[in-house]
Amino acid sequence: MSNATHKKPGKSNRASRKRALIRRDGSICVGCRASFSPDALTFDHITPQCIGGKWNIENLQLMCQPCNTAKGAR
Numbered sequence: 001m002s003n004a005t006h007k008k009p010g011k012s013n014r015a016s017r018k019r020a021l022i023r024r025d026g027s028i029c030v031g032c033r034a035s036f037s038p039d040a041l042t043f044d045h046i047t048p049q050c051i052g053g054k055w056n057i058e059n060l061q062l063m064c065q066p067c068n069t070a071k072g073a074r
Contacts, residue, residue, distance in 0.1 A: 009055055017055070018043070021062050031067025042068045 009017065018038060027036055030044070041062040047053035063071065 014043070017057060017060060018062070020057055021060060024057070025062060028062075029064040029067050030061045031063045031071065034064065036064055040064060044068050044071060 008014075018041070021043075022038055022041075027038055027041065028034070029036060029041065042065055044061050044063040044067075045053040045055075046059050046061055053059050
């Protein structure tokens, strides 16, 4: 696996990943299941970065800010 997935991607890479996640999951927060504009959704690591979670699509999901904040590093 490349080292590129270990660190936070650049802005254009983040936008590309967000588009891929929206194509995969829609503009839905996985926490509260509400629909949001893409700008209102934030990245969440399924496996948190602090325990080795990476910035690959398989480990990312989109959450609204309140849900992402409530989840924390879990």
